[in-house]
Amino acid sequence: MSKILRPKEAFLNVFANKMVPRREYFVRGHRACQGCGAALGLRLIFKEAGPNTIAVNATGCMEIISSPYPYTAWKIPWVHVAFENAAAVASGIEAGIKALKNKGKIPANDDLNIIAIGGDGGTADIGIQALSGAFARWHKFLYVCYDNEAYMNTGVQGSSATPLGASTTTTPAGKISIGQGNWKKNLPEIAVAHRIPYVATATPAYPLDLMKKVRKALNANGPSYIQILAACPPGWGTPPELTIRISRMAVETGVFPLYEIENGRYCLSLDMPEGLRPIEDYITIQRRYRHLKKENISEIKNRVLKEYKRLQLLEKMGSEE
Amino acid sequence: MKINEKPKLKELPFAIIVTEPGASEYYKTGDWKTLKPVVDKSKCIKCANCYIFCPDSAFEEDKDGYFYPNYDYCKGCGICAIECPANCIKLVEEETE
Amino acid sequence: MAKMTGIEVSLAIAEAVRQSEVDVVSAYPITPQTHIVERLAEMVADGELNASYITVESEHSALSACIGASLVGTRVFTSTSSQGLALMHEIMYLASSLRCPIVMALANRAISGPLSIWNDHSDVMGERDTGWISIFSNNGQEAYDLTLMAFKIGEHKQVLLPVMINFDGFLLTHMVEPIFLFNDSEIKDYLPLYDPPYKLDPKNPVTMGSVGLPEIYTEAKKQQDLALRNSIAVINDTFKEFKERFGREYNTIETYRADDAEVVIVMQGSIFEPIQIAVDEMRNEGFKVGAVELRLWRPFPFDELNSSLEDKKAVVVLDRAMSPGGPQGPVLSEVRSSMYLEKKRPMIIGVLAGLGGRDIMLSQFKEIFNIGYDALKTGNEPEMAKIVGLRE
Numbered sequence: 001m002s003k004i005l006r007p008k009e010a011f012l013n014v015f016a017n018k019m020v021p022r023r024e025y026f027v028r029g030h031r032a033c034q035g036c037g038a039a040l041g042l043r044l045i046f047k048e049a050g051p052n053t054i055a056v057n058a059t060g061c062m063e064i065i066s067s068p069y070p071y072t073a074w075k076i077p078w079v080h081v082a083f084e085n086a087a088a089v090a091s092g093i094e095a096g097i098k099a100l101k102n103k104g105k106i107p108a109n110d111d112l113n114i115i116a117i118g119g120d121g122g123t124a125d126i127g128i129q130a131l132s133g134a135f136a137r138w139h140k141f142l143y144v145c146y147d148n149e150a151y152m153n154t155g156v157q158g159s160s161a162t163p164l165g166a167s168t169t170t171t172p173a174g175k176i177s178i179g180q181g182n183w184k185k186n187l188p189e190i191a192v193a194h195r196i197p198y199v200a201t202a203t204p205a206y207p208l209d210l211m212k213k214v215r216k217a218l219n220a221n222g223p224s225y226i227q228i229l230a231a232c233p234p235g236w237g238t239p240p241e242l243t244i245r246i247s248r249m250a251v252e253t254g255v256f257p258l259y260e261i262e263n264g265r266y267c268l269s270l271d272m273p274e275g276l277r278p279i280e281d282y283i284t285i286q287r288r289y290r291h292l293k294k295e296n297i298s299e300i301k302n303r304v305l306k307e308y309k310r311l312q313l314l315e316k317m318g319s320e321e
Numbered sequence: 322m323k324i325n326e327k328p329k330l331k332e333l334p335f336a337i338i339v340t341e342p343g344a345s346e347y348y349k350t351g352d353w354k355t356l357k358p359v360v361d362k363s364k365c366i367k368c369a370n371c372y373i374f375c376p377d378s379a380f381e382e383d384k385d386g387y388f389y390p391n392y393d394y395c396k397g398c399g400i401c402a403i404e405c406p407a408n409c410i411k412l413v414e415e416e417t418e
Numbered sequence: 419m420a421k422m423t424g425i426e427v428s429l430a431i432a433e434a435v436r437q438s439e440v441d442v443v444s445a446y447p448i449t450p451q452t453h454i455v456e457r458l459a460e461m462v463a464d465g466e467l468n469a470s471y472i473t474v475e476s477e478h479s480a481l482s483a484c485i486g487a488s489l490v491g492t493r494v495f496t497s498t499s500s501q502g503l504a505l506m507h508e509i510m511y512l513a514s515s516l517r518c519p520i521v522m523a524l525a526n527r528a529i530s531g532p533l534s535i536w537n538d539h540s541d542v543m544g545e546r547d548t549g550w551i552s553i554f555s556n557n558g559q560e561a562y563d564l565t566l567m568a569f570k571i572g573e574h575k576q577v578l579l580p581v582m583i584n585f586d587g588f589l590l591t592h593m594v595e596p597i598f599l600f601n602d603s604e605i606k607d608y609l610p611l612y613d614p615p616y617k618l619d620p621k622n623p624v625t626m627g628s629v630g631l632p633e634i635y636t637e638a639k640k641q642q643d644l645a646l647r648n649s650i651a652v653i654n655d656t657f658k659e660f661k662e663r664f665g666r667e668y669n670t671i672e673t674y675r676a677d678d679a680e681v682v683i684v685m686q687g688s689i690f691e692p693i694q695i696a697v698d699e700m701r702n703e704g705f706k707v708g709a710v711e712l713r714l715w716r717p718f719p720f721d722e723l724n725s726s727l728e729d730k731k732a733v734v735v736l737d738r739a740m741s742p743g744g745p746q747g748p749v750l751s752e753v754r755s756s757m758y759l760e761k762k763r764p765m766i767i768g769v770l771a772g773l774g775g776r777d778i779m780l781s782q783f784k785e786i787f788n789i790g791y792d793a794l795k796t797g798n799e800p801e802m803a804k805i806v807g808l809r810e
Contacts (some may be wrong), residue, residue, distance in 0.1 A: 018369040018386075028378045028394040029345030034353065035398035041378035052620045056486065066345065070324055070636055072625035073344040077618040080627035081485055081512050090477035092444060092486025092494075093618065095470035099441035099492055102468060112620065130482070133475030207373050233398075241399030241412075244374050330637045332633050336517045339625040381781050 016208055021047060030073035031065040037247060038062055038146040038202040038230035042117065043143060044045050045228075048211040049218060051076060053113040054093055055311025058122035061153040062146060084126035086142055088132035090116035094139040113218050114141040120135035120161035121151040124185050133224045135194035142217045145187060150231040156235045162184040163255070164303070170236075173291035183303060191225035192261050198224040198267075199261040203248035206258065209269055209270045212262065228258045229285045237287020246285070252277040254308040259315075267312040279304060346394075350377065354397025356412040358390050364409030370409060371401035420598040420664070427558035427590045428453035430597050431497075431523050432770040433610060434565040436467045437605040438521075441492035444472040444483040448502040449535045450587040451525040455497060466658055477502035481509040481520070488518035489626060491617035493569065496520060499587060500527035500534075507544065513580045514549030515642055516626060519612070521571030522550075528774045533751040534654065536775020537587040539686065540739040542715070543748040549642055551581040552715040556672075556690040558595035561585040563666060566605060571656050573612045577649045584715070586688040588775070600664075609661070624690045647715045653714060670719040671726050675701065676708030681790035682727070684710045684753055685736040689778060696783035707787050712749065720756050727757060730764040731792035737803065738772045746770065746803035765793050768803030782806050 023048035032039035042062055046053065055078045057063040063080045066073040081089045094114050099203040100106045116134075118127050123145040131143060150168045150301065158171035162180040169172040171180040191199045198220035202210040217224035231247045233240040250256040254276040258269035279301045283289045292300075324347040325332065334340065360371075365387055372380040372388045379395040380388045390401070402410040435443070445455045445461070461467035461729040470487070472778050474480040484494045494620050498506065503524065513520050528534035530543050542552060551571060561583065585591065600608075608746070616624055634647040647655050649685045650670070657668040672734045674694050676682050683693060710726050710733075712719075727733050738746025746752035750768035757763045767784050772778045786806060793799055 017373045020369070020373060022334055022382070024378050026378075027343045028391075029343075029348040029350055030377070031350070032347075032376060032398040035400055036376045040374065043376065043378055044373075051623075054490070054618045054620065064629055065623055067339075067628040069337050069628040069630055070339055070710070071345040071348050072339045072341075072628065073343065073345040074625050075623060077620060078625050079486070079489055079516075079618060081482060082508060083515070085479060085482035085509070088474065088482035089486035091479070092442065092483030092487075092488075093470055093490050095444070095472050095483065096487035096490040096492040096494075097444050099468075099470045099487075100490065102470075103441070125370075125394065129475060130479050133479055136475070137473065155331075204374070225345055239399075241403045243398070244404050296388060309588045326631075328637065330640055333634065334639055335615060336515065336626070336641075337628055337630060337634065339628055340616075342623045342625075401431045412670050 007185040008312060016277035019057055020207070021212065023047060023050070025049070025051065025053070025075045026066065027073050027075060029071065031068065032061070032201060033234055033240070035233045035243040037204055037232060037243045038148055039065070041146050041210070041230050044204055044207050044210050045115070045214050048214040049113050049115060052111060053111060053115060055088050056093065056114070057091045058118035058127060060119035061148070061253050062117060062119070064103050064153055083122055085130050086116040086118045086122060086127060087130040090114055090141045090143070091134045091137060091139045094141050103213045115133065116141060116143045118143070119152070120145060120149060121148040121159045123163045124187055125159050132194065135191065136221050140222060142214070142226065145225070145227045147227050148230040148235055150235055152232050152235045159160040161187065165292050165300055167291060168288070178292065178296050179288070187227055188225070188261065192264070195264065196223045196225060197221050197263050200226045201229070201256065201258050202226055203229040203247040203256065203258065205244045205251065209258065216260070235288070237290070238285060242285070246282070249277065249282040253279045253282045254304050255279065255282055257308055257311055259311055265318060268315055276305070276308065333382040348357055350396050354395060354415055356397045356399060357392060357395060357415050358385045358397070358399070358401050358410045359413050361409040361411070362387055363381045366407045368406060370404045370406060375402050376400070398412045419745050420604070422596050422598050424594050425597055425599070426453060426592065426594050427561050427585065427661070428592065429457050430558055430599065432457035432566050433599055434462065434562050434570070435495045435598065436461050437602050438493065438566060438569050438609055439606070440469050440495045442470045442472065442494045443483070443496070444474055444487065444494065445498065446477045446480045446482050446502060448473050448499045451497045451499045451523065451592045453591065454523055457544050459495045459726060472704070477506040478509060481506040481513060484520045485509065485513055485516060485518050488520055489516065489618050491612065491614050491619070493573070493612045494518070494520045497523040497525070500529050501542045503545070503762060504529060504544060510545055510548035510550065517578040517645070518580055519569070519571060519578055521565065521568040522582040523579065524582045524584050525587040525591050526584050534774040535587070537589050538738045538773050538775065542584050543739040546748065549579065549646055550716060551646070551653070552584065553578055553581070554584045554686045554711070554713050554715060555590070556688050556711070558590060558593065558597045559666070560668070562597055562599070563668070564662065567656050567660060569609055571653055572648065573687065574652045575615070577645065577652050578614065579649060581749040584687065585805065589688050591699070598687040623631045650717050650719060665737040668713070670714035672711040672713050674709040676726065678706060679708030680706045680793070681734065681737050681787055682708045682710050683732050683734050683783070683786055684712060684749065686712050686715065686749065687738065689772065692778070692780070693783055696780055698788070699780070700784060700787055705787065709762055718752060718756065721755055721772060723753065724760055727764060728760055728762055732765040732767065732794050734767045734769055734786050734790045737768060737770050738788060740770055750803060765799045767793050767800055769806055770803050771806040775806065776794035778806070
């Protein structure tokens with residue numbers, strides 16, 4: 001295991017973190033695991049979004065841990081309906097608010113945020129239809145996918161966002177299997193295919209970047225999508241204290257690059273003048289990858305580099321306009 | 322509002338809608354931890370890393386701008402200790418009652 | 419003053435929705451309901467209906483969007499049939515438990531397989547336990563009237579439950595009938611604004627759809643059950659008010675010449691009209707027969723049904739849906755269950771007819787009455803329902 005390095009960026013952001021608003025809309029007392037990346041992600045999103053927000057939550061980790069009756073971690077209006085329909089319920093909320101504004105029942109300039117939350121399961125798999133429909137209809141709402149790369153809530157079963165080589169309970173590493181055999185489904189690309197005005201990837205390890213992206217998404221002139229890499233200590237097999245460290249490593253190795261696509265224009269969020277960090281730093285400290293052999297890691301590395309180069313190329317291309 | 326996990330039928334709110342925002346604060350997750358973070362104020366540079374990286378919003382700011390964990394809610398995950406750039410948070414074993 | 423128009427029933431329902439000033443329409447097209455959603459889209463496009471029209475990508479999303487819209491405090495309408503209803507089945511339970519007074523025009527159509535676009539009641543029978551109010555209409559006028567009443571019933575402060583109005587696919591949806599349509603102002607007066615006790619509003623943040631641990635799930639379900647049962651009072655009051663205000667009478671149980679009948683057929687839906695011809699003809703031949711319609715399906719009107727049947731000699735329940743391998747007809751099993759504890763009860767026999775859109779001929783109605791008479795003669799209450807017109 002390589003030496004755990006002190007993060008350089010921590011110093012850059014050392015005093016900027018202090019400036020975040022102290023308001024909390026996803027409060028403590030929730031039942032998330034120790035060191036849950038997704039819980040931190042939601043906390044930061046709603047800290048940024050503020051009180052004039054309605055949240056729709058698909059069934060999954062974040063819904064279960066935040067709403068066991070009679071407790072609720074939510075200080076904004078929040079609804080949970082089912083697993084695959086967060087985007088559809090959000091569509092209904094948006095249409096209802098629009099109707100109320102048209103009829104003068106609420107002020108037309110009321111700047112209400114509508115945020116739909118789903119895990120990678122509820123977004124990429126069972127929820128993809130509702131997501132695509134909501135984007136196509138151009139409802140003004142933000143869809144946040146907290147991506148812990150498996151169906152964590154039900155016991156770490158594989159999803160289409162599970163990365164190649166990761167062991168889950170339905171894509172287990174075995175005598176004749178390396179775990180998940182397919183590459184991770186590229187959800188940001190699917191969002192971009194709908195030509196929505198704002199798509200971004202983020203992770204709580206870069207909190208100010210995440211919050212800035214949330215603000216941009218909420219200001220977009222149409223549907224927006226943010227995918228948040230949420231490290232999951234039990235599901236990934238990492239110690240809880242390393243949640244931020246491992247998320248940072250995912251970005252530094254190029255496994256989960258941070259970027260934005262504003263009206264079709266790609267823009268990587270971080271300058272990495274020293275290039276990408278070796279992927280072994282990231283993979284070898286996670287139990288879900290411990291079965292991988294050198295050639296498997298090589299294959300993953302090559303593909304990661306290929307995808308990263310593609311992003312760099314798209315960034316160079318600039319806007320289509 | 323007193324929290325009631327087992328209301329009678331006639332006490333049950335309409336459609337089990339929870340009307341007190343943030344009622345999760347009645348549930349003290351502090352007893353989950355085995356290790357607890359201890360802040361050395363003399364080394365603290367008030368950078369707010371611990372505050373911002375805590376998934377349980379357990380850090381509270383005092384009037385001088387220092388951050389301290391609220392042990393009622395801290396689950397002892399240890400993120401704060403790792404992310405502190407001044408190395409002033411130590412994880413110590415929680416005392417048994 | 420209402421005026422009579424020759425209008426396709428689907429278009430009349432769309433008219434009722436427009437007059438009810440719904441805020442959101444969220445529906446997916448499916449035969450034979452398409453004319454409703456098309457007409458509503460036209461009304462929105464021409465500015466006649468000021469509503470958000472969501473062209474959802476499936477019925478599951480249609481009902482999900484309805485819930486979202488309803489929970490921000492808007493009046494919502496949807497419509498579906500058969501497969502669409504089956505697809506939104508998961509969410510049907512949630513519309514009720516989240517207490518959203520969504521109104522659904524359900525064009526009754528057979529459920530696949532085999533694939534059928536024709537009329538029977540297998541779609542609605544799959545939704546019995548979802549906690550919706552379910553009412554049957556027999557003709558275009560009733561479909562129009564009941565759609566208007568549905569908003570009033572569902573949005574009533576003591577109800578706050580979703581309502582489905584059943585009307586037979588093709589037999590009603592595509593028929594042009596003479597219907598008295600109200601003036602817009604009459605409906606504006608009739609329907610109060612929707613004012614829910616709770617909604618998703620940042621001024622008053624609430625959490626809806628919590629996890630129901632075993633500690634409270636039972637009580638939550640009982641609360642929902644009580645709401646559905648207690649809505650009978652509101653339904654009866656609504657029917658009473660409608661009669662006083664507009665002159666047309668609706669009851670939870672409709673009867674035709676059943677008061678002194680010996681043998682009655684219990685059925686639902688538009689066959690209530692042709693069956694009256696069979697009743698008249700058999701009465702002319704000297705048989706004391708009658709028809710009883712279970713207009714209100716959910717909540718089940720136990721008391722009213724039992725009092726309409728207890729003094730009969732034989733009751734033949736005509737089901738238009740099958741429960742394979744089970745008690746044959748859903749309506750049969752519920753009528754038997756309702757009458758089980760009565761001290762005095764008639765013979766209750768089951769019959770299946772009109773499955774998948776097959777017409778029920780006049781002679782077949784008479785055959786069904788005669789099944790009742792045969793049972794009286796032999797003293798045998800057949801256990802299995804007979805499928806009328808089955809070619810064996």
